[in-house]
Amino acid sequence: xxxxxxxxxxxxxxxxxxxxxxxxxxxxxxxxxxxxxxxxxxxxxxxxxxxxxxxxxxxxxxxxxxxxxxxxxxxxxxxxxxxxxxxxxxxxxxxxxxxxxxxxxxxxxxxxxxxxxxxxxxxxxxxxxxxxxxxxxxxxxxxxxxxxxxxxxxxxxxxxxxxxxxxxxxxxxxxxxxxxxxxxxxxxxxxxxxxxxxxxxxxxxxxxxxxxxxxxxxxxxxxxxxxxxxxxxxxxxxxxxxxxxxxxxxxxxxxxxxxxxxxxxxxxxxxxxxxxxxxxxxxxxxxxxxxxxxxxxxxxxxxxxxxxxxxxxxxxxxxxxxxxxxxxxxxxxxxxxxxxxxxxxxxxxxxxxxxxxxxxxxxxxxxxxxxxxxxxxxxxxxxxxxxxxxxxxxxxxxxxxxxxxxxxxxxxxxxxxxxxxxxxxxxxxxxxxxxxxxxxxxxxxxxxxxxxxxxxxxxxxxxxxxxxxxxxxxxxxxxxxxxxxxxxxxxxxxxxxxxxxxxxxxxx
Ligand code: NG6
Ligand code: CA
Numbered sequence: 001x002x003x004x005x006x007x008x009x010x011x012x013x014x015x016x017x018x019x020x021x022x023x024x025x026x027x028x029x030x031x032x033x034x035x036x037x038x039x040x041x042x043x044x045x046x047x048x049x050x051x052x053x054x055x056x057x058x059x060x061x062x063x064x065x066x067x068x069x070x071x072x073x074x075x076x077x078x079x080x081x082x083x084x085x086x087x088x089x090x091x092x093x094x095x096x097x098x099x100x101x102x103x104x105x106x107x108x109x110x111x112x113x114x115x116x117x118x119x120x121x122x123x124x125x126x127x128x129x130x131x132x133x134x135x136x137x138x139x140x141x142x143x144x145x146x147x148x149x150x151x152x153x154x155x156x157x158x159x160x161x162x163x164x165x166x167x168x169x170x171x172x173x174x175x176x177x178x179x180x181x182x183x184x185x186x187x188x189x190x191x192x193x194x195x196x197x198x199x200x201x202x203x204x205x206x207x208x209x210x211x212x213x214x215x216x217x218x219x220x221x222x223x224x225x226x227x228x229x230x231x232x233x234x235x236x237x238x239x240x241x242x243x244x245x246x247x248x249x250x251x252x253x254x255x256x257x258x259x260x261x262x263x264x265x266x267x268x269x270x271x272x273x274x275x276x277x278x279x280x281x282x283x284x285x286x287x288x289x290x291x292x293x294x295x296x297x298x299x300x301x302x303x304x305x306x307x308x309x310x311x312x313x314x315x316x317x318x319x320x321x322x323x324x325x326x327x328x329x330x331x332x333x334x335x336x337x338x339x340x341x342x343x344x345x346x347x348x349x350x351x352x353x354x355x356x357x358x359x360x361x362x363x364x365x366x367x368x369x370x371x372x373x374x375x376x377x378x379x380x381x382x383x384x385x386x387x388x389x390x391x392x393x394x395x396x397x398x399x400x401x402x403x404x405x406x407x408x409x410x411x412x413x414x415x416x417x418x419x420x421x422x423x424x425x426x427x428x429x430x431x432x433x434x435x436x437x438x439x440x441x442x443x444x445x446x447x448x449x450x451x452x453x454x455x456x457x458x459x460x461x462x463x464x465x466x467x468x469x470x471x472x473x474x475x476x477x478x479x480x481x482x483x484x485x486x487x488x489x490x491x492x493x494x495x496x497x498x499x500x501x502x503x504x505x506x507x508x
Pocket of ligand 1 (some may be wrong): 032033071072073093127160162210211212223269270322328329452
């Protein structure tokens with residue numbers, strides 16, 4: 001990439017000063033549970049998302065881009081380490097008191113950019129564990145965390161909005177914690193006297209459909225138990241605003257140096273509690289309202305970059321950690337008010353699934369100075385952000401790091417239309433896309449349907465598991481309706497061998 005850029009410089013195809021062309025600011029806006037059909041630039045007609053659409057109008061919108069996994073923790077693990085999460089134990093959906101999953105000796109996307117002179121920040125949802133196997137000292141210094149793996153600054157929610165502790169962590173301490181009211185967290189048993197959703201459903205302002213019946217914080221039952229820390233509790237209505245303000249402050253403070261922000265929004269994960277400015281405004285329940293809120297967040301970030309005069313040389317990647325789900329455990333009006341909104345667009349499946357909706361997510365690259373507006377059908381995966389961003393900033397990756405990440409920078413910035421040879425999809429097992437084919441290996445034992453979470457109109461989650469092999473021709477059947485495995489045994493064999501070889505070997 002460095003050579004590639006220098007060639008362009010020599011040809012005089014762009015003129016930039018000093019380091020800036022090779023050290024654009026990088027902002028990864030990593031949304032939570034945002035589906036392929038949730039935003040208007042991907043065909044959604046019901047919920048307007050003008051700021052996100054503007055990124056797409058001015059940038060490169062990918063139609064075959066995938067998160068590493070169909071749930072949050074593994075997806076984030078893949079993006080930050082460049083290693084497929086299914087290669088490593090302990091990368092599944094983490095409880096709020098999980099130890100740090102990415103340990104300090106690891107090389108991460110953040111540490112590589114940091115080494116390249118970037119000021120790096122993790123702002124938003126973390127969900128990759130904190131502390132060691134001995135536990136985490138919530139009332140003291142919380143380590144290891146993002147700052148031990150390459151982030152200069154962090155302002156995070158330790159796990160998810162629906163998991164305790166419901167507090168922000170800034171660098172290594174809980175924000176606004178009163179030492180006289182220490183916080184304690186447990187997942188295996190109740191701790192303290194705060195009421196739980198199971199014992200006191202009458203205290204809930206948002207009821208559950210499944211799970212989420214442990215400690216009640218702000219009238220919402222969470223996963224896990226906590227006590228203490230009353231002055232530190234977040235306010236659900238202002239999570240988006242708080243995180244956005246932190247990102248804006250970081251941009252302003254670092255406008256004169258290259259910076260990297262891993263900006264992991266809480267929107268649009270459950271519990272969905274929009275700010276009063278957006279509550280009830282979408283006509284599609286809480287899920288629609290927080291999509292409006294997310295769009296506003298994107299507008300605020302892009303406006304700040306413009307005001308600071310650094311928008312043109314900022315590489316913005318807008319994407320999601322996994323596909324959509326309508327009922328993920330709370331009665332928030334999203335199901336009843338789904339109307340004609342299709343969170344997954346025309347794709348089959350949802351979050352948790354290896355059908356396309358599980359990992360095929362919105363993915364927009366905007367970098368005015370380098371990326372021409374357009375649409376790319378190239379197959380890309382978030383697993384490659386590590387090697388690609390390292391390449392864009394001219395940083396080599398140590399041999400042992402990012403074993404599954406391939407430099408796709410030319411494709412990501414639209415200089416090439418060639419995508420990956422294959423994409424691995426991970427959601428209750430593995431699937432593979434190669435060329436126009438989608439292959440799902442047979443699975444005798446895996447559950448076909450998940451009992452509780454639901455897509456619109458109460459459609460249960462289809463994991464993608466079937467006892468027989470599945471093959472779909474995505475070029476004519478993007479909705480994965482016609483299994484043509486029986487008619488194409490040679491393709492099934494080829495793709496099965498490819499998948500098995502990727503599982504066995506580390507590609508590099
Ligand atoms: C599930 C939760 C769901 C959500 C998910 C993680 C229950 C019943 N369901 O276990 O609500 O939190 O985990 O979502 O607790 S993710 O986007 O962070 O992966
Ligand atoms: Ca998620």
